[in-house]
Amino acid sequence: MQTAPCIVQKFGGTSVGNPERIRHVARRVMEEIDKGNRVVVVVSAMGHSTDELIELAKTISSRPHGREMDALLATGEQVSAALLAMALIELGQPACSLTGWQVGIETNHIYGSARMLRIRTDRLQMLLDAGKVPVVCGFQGVVDGNITTLGRGGSDTTAVALAAALKAKRCDIYTDVTGVFTTDPRVVPQAQKLSQVSYDEMLELAGLGAQVLHPRAVETAKAFGVPLTVRSTFQHEEGTMVVETVEMVERQKSVTGIAFEREVARLALIGVPLQKHGLAVVFGKLADIGVNVDVIVQSVVQEETVDVSFTVSESDALRSLDALKSLQSELQFSDIQMETGLGKVSIVGAGMITHPGVAAEMFSCLAESGIPVSMVSTSEMKISCMIRGQQVDTAVTALHRQFLEESPTVNTHVEFA
Structure with missing residues (x-):
């Protein structure tokens, strides 16, 4: 007897933001079951509850302990999962809510930014075989x-990751927008939905x-062909x-989309000594505490030292600064500087690889x-610029008009003899 295909559905915080929306999500899950599919559901915390938990933690500590912060934040998804399981049961569909540890999602030790190492699927398979919908706490x-x-x-x-582990037919990410747009339509109302990317x-x-x-979701999808x-x-x-290769008819412009932060x-370090492998020590330390470093600019001031500037999320700025200060006596660099209130705007497109002059047009x-x-x-398919934070919206609007509204399209018509 052939097993029905498995679908993984993920619903974000807006989708499960209140009881009526949770009941609506339950009906969306039933639509997939009625098509003959077995369904695993992953949920986020309701609405802004994660932000509320973070603010609650800050009333106790300005720098909450990592382990305890994770224990607190994980409760948000448990609320969503339990309520959605109840809603499915009310519709006559057996369901079971599961935390990450109940599923068997094993991670590394970096609190707040852990990476999954292994997923045990035995319990999920048992529930699916019993005709139940596992409702899993994401995050x-x-x-x-x-x-x-x-x-x-x-x-x-x-x-x-669950879709990959279960060899699911597909993974559907449900959100409050209808797809991936050329940029955020809340900033640029003229943004267009992409049928493929x-x-x-x-x-x-x-x-x-x-x-x-x-x-990480996209990285995982690409790695396992989900x-x-x-x-x-x-x-x-x-x-x-989201596919491996976009069809040629879809590739009409050199730029596909505009992203921003x-x-x-x-952060800037002045006078980092080269003979002490200073850059390796600096970025190794940041990696150890789970900080993602983005744009890096290095300049050689003398033969023995370099100045290096790099960007991080503002949420990581203070702990990055603390980590770097702990290295100053060891590496003996002369100064640390930090600037906040910045933004980043980026143009992205596979068509940029074969179309010179895009950078000049952006600048x-x-x-x-x-x-x-x-x-x-x-990189081959993106250009990112650091600008003042208050100018981000202006930059995104101007770049969208330049590359995605007014610019000539790339000729994708090919004739084969």
Whole structure:
């Protein structure tokens, strides 16, 4: 007897924001079951409850202990999962809520930004075989009996990893938008929904600030070939497929999308000695505490020393500064500087690889809008510029108009003899 295909559905915080929305999500789950599929559901915390828990922690401690912070934040998803399981049971569908540790999601030891190492699927398979819907708490796992969290957006990663482990037919990410757009439509109303986007482009967009998908989720989907779709919880329309290669008819412009971040900090170390392998020590220390470093600019001041500037999220700025101060006596660099209130705007597109002049066009567009650029980072399919935080919206609007509304399209018509 052939086993029915398995679908993983992930619902974000907005989708489960109140009891009526939770009941609506239960009906969306039933639609998939009625098609003959077995379903595993992953949920985020309700609405803004994670933010509320963070603020609650800050009333007790300005720098909460990592283990206890993860134990606190993990409760948000437990509320969502239990309520959705109740809603499914009310519809006559057996369901069971599960925490990350009950599923068997094992992670490393980095509290607040843990990475999954292994997933045990035995319990999920047992529930599916019994005709039940497992409703899994996203965003969390366990290490040595301690609760860990995967960082903001980690529920996406949970869903994709479960889909890979279960060899699911596909993973559907349900959110409050109808798909992946050329940029955030709340900033640029003219933004267009993409019917397809490649794993590589989506990975760049997600890593550069597009919040519709978590970067680790896209990375996992690409690594294991998980079919991924972003769609709306509240509207029945086609979403955006994240695929290996975008069809040529879809590739009409050199730039596919524009991503941005608002809360960025710049750290600068002056006079880092080269003979002590200072850069390796500095970035190794930041990696050890789970800080993601983004744009890096290095300049050689003397033969023996370098100045290096790099960016991190503002939420990581203070602990990064503390970590670097602890290295100052060892490395004997002369000064540490920190600047906050920055932003980053990036253009992304596989078409940039074969179309020179995109960088010059971007810099000209920003200059004409009166926006100075302080740091630049590039790869084959992205260009990122550091700017003042209050100028982000202006920059995104100008770049979207330049590359995605007014620019000529790339000729994708190919004739074969």
